[in-house]
Amino acid sequence: MITTQPKKMNVLENGHVTSPKGFIAGGVHCGIRRKKLDFGWIHSEVPAVAAGVYTLNAFQAAPLQVTKKSLEKVHKIQTIIVNSGNANSFTGEQGYQDALEMQRLAAEKMTVEVDQVAVASTGIIGETLPMDKIRIGIAAMGEENHVAAENFEQAILTTDTKTKHVAVEIEIDEKTITIGGAAKGSGMIHPNMATMLGFLTTDAVVDAVSLQNALRQTIDYSFNMITVDGDSSTNDMVLVLANGTQGNEMLNEQHPQWAEFVEALQFVSQELAKKVAKDGEGATKLIEVNTFGAPTEIVAKQVAKAVISSNLVKTAVYGSDPNWGRIICAVGYSEQPILPNKICVSIGDIDVVKDGAVVSFMEKEASEYLQNEVVKINIDLQNGEFGATAWGCDLTYNYVRINASYRT
Amino acid sequence: MITTQPKKMNVLENGHVTSPKGFIAGGVHCGIRRKKLDFGWIHSEVPAVAAGVYTLNAFQAAPLQVTKKSLEKVHKIQTIIVNSGNANSFTGEQGYQDALEMQRLAAEKMTVEVDQVAVASTGIIGETLPMDKIRIGIAAMGEENHVAAENFEQAILTTDTKTKHVAVEIEIDEKTITIGGAAKGSGMIHPNMATMLGFLTTDAVVDAVSLQNALRQTIDYSFNMITVDGDSSTNDMVLVLANGTQGNEMLNEQHPQWAEFVEALQFVSQELAKKVAKDGEGATKLIEVNTFGAPTEIVAKQVAKAVISSNLVKTAVYGSDPNWGRIICAVGYSEQPILPNKICVSIGDIDVVKDGAVVSFMEKEASEYLQNEVVKINIDLQNGEFGATAWGCDLTYNYVRINASYRT
Structure with a gap:
């Protein structure tokens, strides 16, 4: 890429x-x-x-x-x-x-x-x-x-x-x-x-x-x-x-x-x-998910797509909640070969997971970062050479409002 | 099944x-x-x-x-x-x-x-x-x-x-x-x-x-x-x-x-x-998607899962909106073999699409049906013998509230 x-x-x-x-x-x-x-x-x-x-x-x-x-x-x-x-x-x-x-x-x-x-x-x-x-x-x-x-x-x-x-x-x-x-x-x-x-x-x-x-x-x-x-x-x-x-x-x-x-x-x-x-419906933020260290480009893309598509990640970003658990969870169910002890996750520049273990990080700092209009989530699988980027938006009350309102 | x-x-x-x-x-x-x-x-x-x-x-x-x-x-x-x-x-x-x-x-x-x-x-x-x-x-x-x-x-x-x-x-x-x-x-x-x-x-x-x-x-x-x-x-x-x-x-x-x-x-x-x-988070309704007439059981399941997982279908049900277009759309992107001219969709007992064409139906009646606590969406692919059922819930403001609230 x-x-x-x-x-x-x-x-x-x-x-x-x-x-x-x-x-x-x-x-x-x-x-x-x-x-x-x-x-x-x-x-x-x-x-x-x-x-x-x-x-x-x-x-x-x-x-x-x-x-x-x-x-x-x-x-x-x-x-x-x-x-x-x-x-x-x-x-x-x-x-x-x-x-x-x-x-x-x-x-x-x-x-x-x-x-x-x-x-x-x-x-x-x-x-x-x-x-x-x-x-x-x-x-x-x-x-x-x-x-x-x-x-x-x-x-x-x-x-x-x-x-x-x-x-x-x-x-x-x-x-x-x-x-x-x-x-x-x-x-x-x-x-x-x-x-x-x-x-x-x-x-x-x-x-x-x-x-x-x-x-x-x-x-x-x-x-x-x-x-x-x-x-x-x-x-x-x-x-x-x-x-x-x-x-x-x-x-x-x-x-x-x-x-x-x-x-x-x-x-x-x-x-x-x-x-x-x-400009997705109801969106307040652009989310960019970058994956690195994947064994193939397909793995890199699928992991990025699983995270960017997760309603739980999207709502967490909306709430400026540095909820690394939801990111890990989405990586885990992407049905891709993941080495659990290798994964690293950062929210912006803030490391939250390193080599498969939680890093003690400043939650307040991470939450503040998530208030930006553009939010980056970086995932290093440490299992190869390939990377990918996916973009999406947060899931908000307005998304529900726009799409639940009856058509008349 | x-x-x-x-x-x-x-x-x-x-x-x-x-x-x-x-x-x-x-x-x-x-x-x-x-x-x-x-x-x-x-x-x-x-x-x-x-x-x-x-x-x-x-x-x-x-x-x-x-x-x-x-x-x-x-x-x-x-x-x-x-x-x-x-x-x-x-x-x-x-x-x-x-x-x-x-x-x-x-x-x-x-x-x-x-x-x-x-x-x-x-x-x-x-x-x-x-x-x-x-x-x-x-x-x-x-x-x-x-x-x-x-x-x-x-x-x-x-x-x-x-x-x-x-x-x-x-x-x-x-x-x-x-x-x-x-x-x-x-x-x-x-x-x-x-x-x-x-x-x-x-x-x-x-x-x-x-x-x-x-x-x-x-x-x-x-x-x-x-x-x-x-x-x-x-x-x-x-x-x-x-x-x-x-x-x-x-x-x-x-x-x-x-x-x-x-x-x-x-x-x-x-x-x-x-x-x-x-009892899904924030849910007000149980949605049941039934598929029929699929060429294989996998097709039947994948179509049912695509529809039950669609945020657009889920918000439409929340809003009691008989939005058959979103159902069709989800069937269409399920990546399964679909015969566009064969598909039939009903919301409860109300036919909304038959043989690939929109049926004129009472929208008010359909909207009233969607106010039930249990909502059934039936999809007949008319392309085989297999069926499947998937269950899910509507996507509501409360889902966003529960999942966007900061953890502290």
């Missing part, structure tokens, strides 16, 4: 999906939601080489099916449209036809190939898409005053409390390549469900197969390492678009700077993933 | 671990906890054939290690001692020696073989056992006025709000065989953790190997199918003792009434497991 920020990378102060050259983005209120922006788009001036990853949920929503099929056919995307307020999930044949029509209408409007339009939806499930509203959104795609990355980032939110965006620059072949991204996180809207959407853009020239590999790899170290409540939705999707407007030598695994590109892509993905985790 | 109550079984009105012949039980306050009973015992007048199952947590507590080792050596238990208030977990070599001494002292006191004493602990982890208090408990084991199953059931509790006990009678070889049981559930005490302890007793004559098989099987359909928060502890253990005082023909897999015995044992285990689930 890459854990340090690439040396030559520059993080833009206010980066967006439109920071890379040749992309525009926008968003409007089309009427699916009561007041908030609910329809957004990203558009590249030229067709972009693209790759995607999709939810593993057995009930894959219609827009994912449509996008996946088209992308597998043409390996390019020029336009992405996204609506919030309705997930077009569990909507049967009608839902599939609606997603196809969304795609077709956007292609007409933007004068691009139908298969080069990606569609995404997030919101209520089991209700058919209000296509009249979607048409209003698509019609607005030409209107200058809605073109702003901020509008796009707003339009894709559900119960997220903040927009999530970032961009970085790196030098490739003595050209400045920019990678941007926007995401929405785990918000629940009535009657449903947490959806994670991520959109990455770059102006680099990238080989299609290599881009897919890079996306898969970065996802495994970013969006696949976050949890809010362990529930993964029918609509989760991450897309990456490389429109090649910077004219660098084609980036692929053979390019001498390939690793730098992947690092930068991973940095963008991780930043977005962390923003998603921190 | 056995889902119906055995025909010839009689559930005793106020059944306990002492309902089977030849068992006594008791409990006292020995001083580990402030006021509550904290030391209990079960004693059989003769050595009982015994079997046990133990937590899979990598950090297995000292008392489990001691009990397991002895039981594997002699396959018999005559006396069980249990303390609450301190789990003797993560206590290293000192903890192991303390567990051994507990065992030895109780053996002396009750004049039984050392290896025929089982020891169990539940409570705080990472602190060494106050052996002076344990000695006070062991000394009290002879005192008549503390002998009462109710005292035992009280003494093993932590943050449980109720004692959990049950007993049934069945006819085997024209003799009345009784099976009793007591359990404690998922209570958290400072600084730690949910421990599940179960103790089953019977006066039947049972073969040792067959008893182990029967226990393993019934556990898989009872204690292994409940969840409160997904966290499994270092101290979980279930023991079964068969003291043979009823003098039936030896029960084993060849006995014509073996299935009846196993059914009865399973019934007792399931009743205890349900009581544990219903």
Whole structure:
């Protein structure tokens, strides 16, 4: 896993999906939601080489099916449209036809190939898409005053409390390549469900197969390492678009700077993933669990995931309780090979368990540390060379309030 | 899976671990906890054939290690001692020696073989056992006025709000065989953790190997199918003792009434497991998830477990929200082979999804049903013959309150 920020990378102060050259983005209120922006788009001036990853949920929503099929056919995307307020999930044949029509209408409007339009939806499930509203959104795609990355980032939110965006620059072949991204996180809207959407853009020239590999790899170290409540939705999707407007030598695994590109892509993905985790429903804190000394990468990841997913750890962090016993307990039930006499745990810089034994530590100091907005839990298994990082959030009264309130 | 109550079984009105012949039980306050009973015992007048199952947590507590080792050596238990208030977990070599001494002292006191004493602990982890208090408990084991199953059931509790006990009678070889049981559930005490302890007793004559098989099987359909928060502890253990005082023909897999015995044992285990689930921290409702039509039993179980473990389902039940989308979502991410167009879901008797499509149903009626203390969610995968049942509880403000409060 890459854990340090690439040396030559520059993080833009206010980066967006439109920071890379040749992309525009926008968003409007089309009427699916009561007041908030609910329809957004990203558009590249030229067709972009693209790759995607999709939810593993057995009930894959219609827009994912449509996008996946088209992308597998043409390996390019020029336009992405996204609506919030309705997930077009569990909507049967009608839902599939609606997603196809969304795609077709956007292609007409933007004068691009139908298969080069990606569609995404997030919101209520089991209700058919209000296509009249979607048409209003698509019609607005030409209107200058809605073109702003901020509008796009707003339009894709559900119960997220903040927009999530970032961009970085790196030098490739003595050209400045920019990678941007926007995401929405785990918000629940009535009657449903947490959806994670991520959109990455770059102006680099990238080989299609290599881009897919890079996306898969970065996802495994970013969006696949976050949890809010362990529930993964029918609509989760991450897309990456490389429109090649910077004219660098084609980036692929053979390019001498390939690793730098992947690092930068991973940095963008991780930043977005962390923003998603921190903005989890009801969350007051971002929790980062780092594992070290694991015999394999899978062990490192599974242990980190067990701890970050533990309701008991999450409530303890909420209560600023340095409850190392719950951390140990979660490590223990991760079903991974653990050497009980080797384990070390620290909360921030404060050692609490060393070589399998409790360390006498200042509880007050540890409790104070846990009042920070970002809390790190470090676990050294002392049983190998591998490490991993997972991100999550605390479990609070507000999580229960948001999710227990009846839908009306 | 056995889902119906055995025909010839009689559930005793106020059944306990002492309902089977030849068992006594008791409990006292020995001083580990402030006021509550904290030391209990079960004693059989003769050595009982015994079997046990133990937590899979990598950090297995000292008392489990001691009990397991002895039981594997002699396959018999005559006396069980249990303390609450301190789990003797993560206590290293000192903890192991303390567990051994507990065992030895109780053996002396009750004049039984050392290896025929089982020891169990539940409570705080990472602190060494106050052996002076344990000695006070062991000394009290002879005192008549503390002998009462109710005292035992009280003494093993932590943050449980109720004692959990049950007993049934069945006819085997024209003799009345009784099976009793007591359990404690998922209570958290400072600084730690949910421990599940179960103790089953019977006066039947049972073969040792067959008893182990029967226990393993019934556990898989009872204690292994409940969840409160997904966290499994270092101290979980279930023991079964068969003291043979009823003098039936030896029960084993060849006995014509073996299935009846196993059914009865399973019934007792399931009743205890349900009581544990219903008394989960902060819980207001028992949730039962039934799966049907699965291609294998593993699929049936995994789907049931995914749904019962979903924080989103648990909060929806708390809020009496018939949020079928969250149920579908959890089925979808269970990583099992699901046919999206086949799935049926009902909440109680109210169909909400049929053949992969939403049914228009009376939301008010469904919401009213969800206000019951016991809530059933039924999922038919229409893809095979297998079924499973899992139990859990709702996720409430009180769960967060109990587990977020700082330990001091």
